[in-house]
Amino acid sequence: MTPVSSKLYTDDVSLLMVLIDTNPFFWNSVKSTLAFSTFLSNVLAFLNSILLLNQLNQVVVIATGYNSCDYIFDSSDSQSQTQRVEQMLQKLEEFVDKDESLGREDSVDGPGFSLLSGSLSMALCYIQRVFRSGPLHPQPRILCLHGSPDGPGQYVAVMNSIFSAQRSMVPIDSCVLGAQHSAFLQQASYITGGVYLKPQLLDGLFQYLATVFATDLHSRAFLQLPKPAGVDFRASCFCHKNTIDMGYICSVCLSIFCKHQKKCSTCGSVFGQAQTQDSSTPDRKRKTPLDA
Amino acid sequence: MPQVRIVARNFMDMVASLPALKLDKLYENSFICEAILRSLPSLAKKYVLQLLYIDGPVTAKWLEEWVLPDGVSKHKAAVDRLVQLRILTETVERKKEATYLFNSTFQRNLQKHIVHGGVLPRESMPSNITVRLPSLEELDAYAVQQWEFFLLHLINSAEAEKSTNISSSMMKVFQRGLLSQRDDKEPPKLTESGFQFLLMDTNAQLWYIVREYISNCEEVGVDTADLISFLLELSFHVTGKAYNLNTLSDRQRSITKDLADLGLVKLQQGRKESWFIPTKLATNLSISLADSTSRKQGFVVVETNFRMYAYSTSKLHCEILRLFSRIEYQLPNLIVCAINKESLYKAFQNGITADQASIATLHNGKIHLFFFQTCKMQIISFLQQNAHPRVAERTPTVPENVTDQMRLWESDLNRVEMVPAHFYDEFPSKDVFEAACDFAREYGGLLWENPKKMRIVVKAEIFTQMKEFLRKQKQ
Structure with missing residues (x-):
């Protein structure tokens, strides 16, 4: 229990954990509609705008590969805005190379699937650390920018992450970039009270991100955000x-x-x-x- | 009658009250756009982001579509604020609904910021220069010390050991409204607003002083827009990094000197050039008062026996505590005092009566909001905000019997209510007396009546009506 007097942050200070799908098999399949570079520039603009909204806002980016996951960016580390982007892109490149070099045979589902469970757990671990850092912390939420299909082998791990997110009251927002709906993310957003959205036109990704996913948890109480038509349980x-x-x-x-x-x-x-x-x-x- | 002071509550309120032309000029600086965006209510922020890449006007309905029934008032407030800051321009055409047009300068600046990131007009000190810079802790300590020293000087120039560099005329400006001096022989006394000022948290105090500073500059003839944009720009500098003084204009340099006296920046003399280092106080400038994240650790423990232990070496704290308590003794790091009836009465005399409107905020040019805060509430909130970490964990942080007693002592003082009134007697007849009574009652002005002796007391407000009525009765 934190005493009321120590709750000093205003309501809209947020910690946004962004999980980026870096699976090359997926990005190769959607090359014609949304190139990875376009996607990245959209996401970078979105991250900049989140950091612009409040100087206490914090953004952490986790890359979801098909062999591994890793933190590639944390806005609380670096100070300068100009270095921010370069640093992140460099780390991302390193990550993709490393991810490819790791052995494929012991991957959970095979190369077509990204390790959503892994990056979700990493995000939740980070959030737990923030929770324990003291009474003063921003409101966390997770945003999955996911494209590759659900790996059925990760079902238990993903569900466990979802339930622990629900327990710690962390909403999971999902923006599905692939052609198919994702049952995992539908359930994740449904259970944790996040937003599930599959954009119709991927060209306007930034607009989707800025209109729907940039909304802080406090404002969500007053707004009608997109509701999924149905959830695949x-x-x-x-x-x-x-x-x-x-x-x-x-x-x-x-x-x-x-x-x-x-x-x-x-x-x-x-x-x-x-x-x-x-x-x-x-x-x-x-x-x-x-x-x- | 309660005196209503109109006070811009923070920097952004002041910016919002600037004339349109100046505001448009301010938006050419991308840092001001950023600071303005950050000061907006969260819904308004969302709208700005949503409209960022939309050219041309949007209809009001388009914005309203997202709002849930619960959020209508918040939505209204957000849109009002955007229109007031001229970020959105509202046009209502005949027989059509309102449309909003995004301020293009503001839009362009934010777009640029999002794509390229913000770049400060001056670089921080290159790392190849070997000057020992103060660490962040040292800088914080410096800022706090400088600020406390300034406050001490402000309330009691005799107590301060060394004089500040702030000119005495500037000091007078700051003291205006906070201190009053009946004649030259008496030492100046704190006014009620001065009393409130001391109990405010640092951010609020800082804002008060900066506001006075700005309005003073306005009187001297300096362009406020320049000053405001410099102060806002300063708040985006990185705390603890040194910046070259030569990058500033002459006027900005003289402002920086004043700010150094307040503890907003630290000046550092290098071998060839001089540098300025912004402190936390400066970087907090653009934050609205609501989120005072710069709260320091508390130091006061209040016991149920009305004893107060303040673990502090600061002279300022001692002075503040003296405002409403009796200092019993002082140890090197501890001030022990007692709250009693006499000390509180003294505070109440300085302060204000219950239910007096103390602050009204300026909104759309109209007085919009009233905050009722009584003196006792200020003392209690001061004690709560500065509670020692050991007691801060407990609820309530200030023992209930102490707060209750303070409330009772205050209501003691308000037992007698003064109403200006007129006394009437020697009525010619019982009928005239009764008619007069009824008349006064009708106007809600009858305070007391004695039918036997035919005497009434009537509020002074309705004196003219009463006079008119009695004159008619005579005829």
Whole structure:
């Protein structure tokens, strides 16, 4: 509990964590509609405008690669505005090179997917550190600029990040740049109370960013921001990482499986027979069908 | 009658009250655009960003579309502010709804800022020059010391050990309104606004002094727009970096000297050139009073037995505490004092009665807002703001019995209310007396009546009506 007298920041001081998708496979696929360089100049202008709005505003950029994630920019580090951009671009370049050189075989989902779970966790760690730094801190929020498709293998990790963001009351805004809607980010924004938006025209990305995502948390109480038409709540199974509508869940640890298993691979509970055969068995560790 | 002073609450209010021509000229400086943008309410900031790349007018409806029912008043306030600062120009055509046009100079400057980033008009000291610069802590300490010294000098020039470089005429300007002197023999006494001034936080005090400084310069004939733009520009310099004095114009250099006396900048003599180093006080200038992030650590502990322990070596703190408490003894780093009835009465006499309008802000040229703050509230908020970190964690930081007692002591003083009135007696008849009573009652001016002796007391406000009425009765 922080005493009222020590809450000195005005309401619109914000800490914005921006997660940038740097997956080369994705950017290659949308080369004709939105080049990576155009995207970057839009984002840089957006970051500048966030820092312009309040001198206490803070921006942190995390690059989401397909093998690794890293912090590439923190506005609290550097002082000069002119160095800011150069520094960030240089770090980004280093990151992309490093990301490519890392072995591909042990990547979670394969090269087509970016490590959203990793960058979300890094963002949340950073926010936790800010929370603990003292009673005076800006209001944090996360903005995912994501393009590549959801990696089903990251389902558990992403959901865990989402729930911890919800617990610490950090909204996750998502701006989906790819052709497909992202079920992960839909759920993330829905659960944490953020904004989910898939821009129709990627040429005007800055305008989307400035109109929707630059809105601080305080002003959001007075404004009607875009609401998603529907949210894809489908889950991935733990055994084959498939996205499923119907499945089995473990009644002890709530793990999800697409096929009937003898034993829960997560918590080790032994299951009885499949559901239809024996309903009067005293064994409680029975699996129940998952309601889609 | 309560005296209403119209006070621009911060720098931006003052900028907003500038004439249109000057305002347009100010916007040519991109730093002023930035400072103005930062001072806006959060919704207005959002609108500016939204309109930044839109050329041509937009309809009012286009802006309203986003607003939820809860936010209508905030939306109105934001748009009003933008129009007042001439960032948006409102045009209402006949039979059509209002449209807003973005100020093109302002727009261009911000666009440039967003794409290229801001560049200060002068570079900080190159690193190859080997001059020992003060560390940030030293600089803060310097600023605080300089400021306290200035304040001490302001309220009591006899207490200050050494004289400041601020000319005595300038000091007089600052003291105007804060101190009053009935005749030359008596030492000057704090006025009620002076009393309030001392209990304000540093940012508010700084703003008060800067405002006086600006209005003084105006009287001397210096262009205020130049001065304001220099002060705002100064607030964008990096704290603790040294800048060459030669990059300033002559007038700016003389302003800088004054600011050094206030602790806003530190002057440093190099081997060949001299430099100025902005302190935290200068960089906080453009922040509105609402977010006083520069709060220092508190030092006061108030106990339930009305004892007060102030861990401070500052002479200024001692003087401030003396305003409303009795200093019992002083140790090198501790001031022990007691709040009692007499000390508070003394403070209340200096201060103001309850419910007196103390500040009105200027908005759209009209008096818009009243802040009612009583003397006791000021003392309590001073104690709360400066609470020692150990007690600041506790709620309430000032014991309830102490605040309650202060409230009671204050209401003690307000037991008697004075109303100017007229006394009437020797009415010719009972009828005339009763008619007069009814008449006075109708106007809400009857204070007291005695039907037996046929005497009434009527408020002085309705004296003329009463006279007229009685004259008619006679006929």
